[in-house]
Amino acid sequence: MAEQLGLDLPVRTARGRDDFLVAPSNAMAVAMIENWRNWTSSKMILSGPEGAGKTHLTHVWADAAQARIIQATTLKVQDVPELAKGCIAVEDVPDIANNPEAQTALFHLHNMVLAEGQTLLLTGTGAVAHWGITLPDLESRLRGTLEATIDAPDDALLSAVLVKLLSDRQLMPPPEVVPYLLKRMDRSFSAANRIVGALDRESLARQRPITRSLAALVLDNRDTDTR
Known part of the structure; x- marks a missing residue:
């Protein structure tokens, strides 16, 4: 395989249904997203760890339901009547x-x-009881x-996630890099x-292809370089 030097290419995150990696840790959430027309009371919460694929699944649902997606922090009372005219995440x-x-x-907006x-979809990290919502009615x-709920990934899913994240950045390291990372990284999305x-x-900064030695360098410095 020819060496791939670092290029400053755009990150093209694939968020279609066919791009979502289904595994035991997320299969139930995927099934419930696909069955959105039958949600109890026409609403659902999608929860899981950071980077678990909540945003990806939200986009899958939004495409199916022709819904808008907004960040909770942007909500304003005056915008509610317009937002409530269609399905929303x-x-x-x-x-x-x-x-x-x-x-x-x-x-x-909920009401x-x-x-x-x-139909309403809400997302967040962790259990609802720990979301810190202080408005009793809400x-x-x-x-x-x-x-x-999307659970923590198993090895097969985490390996596939690494491959997808690399692909989103148009990076194609040698095949030994992903197993090397998988054995040494924290077990999370x-x-x-x-x-x-x-x-x-690091590949861009050093003008070096992504290899196992570069992966070792990144992992050795992950407390500072991967934040």
Whole structure:
């Protein structure tokens, strides 16, 4: 295989349904996303670790439901009537734990979306009980919402995630690099994201192809270089 020197290429994240890697840790969440028309009360929460694929699955659902996707932190009460006219996904709900205005807006959006006969998807990291929502009416509605959870990855899925993240950055290292990373990295999606980003940066900075020796360098410095 010819060496691939680092090039400053755009990251092209593939977020179609066929690009999502299905494994035991996420199969139930995928099935529930695909069965969105039958969600109890026309709403669902998608939760899981950072980098687990929540945003990817949200885009899959949005394509199927012709829905809008917004960040919870951007919610304003005055925007609710317009947002509630169609299906909508609100990402990263725990980010508004200390934002009473956004919590109030989400409470009204929740009620209006359902009143309009539309469908609502909410995403966040961890269990709803730990989201830090302080508005009692909103918290009670979240606790009563159907929840799909993405679990931590097994080796097969984590390996596939590494390959996909590298592909998104148009990187094609030798085949021994991914198994080498898999044996030495933290067992999480977020670690995979950080390490691939660090590999890309080091390859560019050093004008070296991504090899096992470069991977070793990145892993040796991961406490500082992969944050």
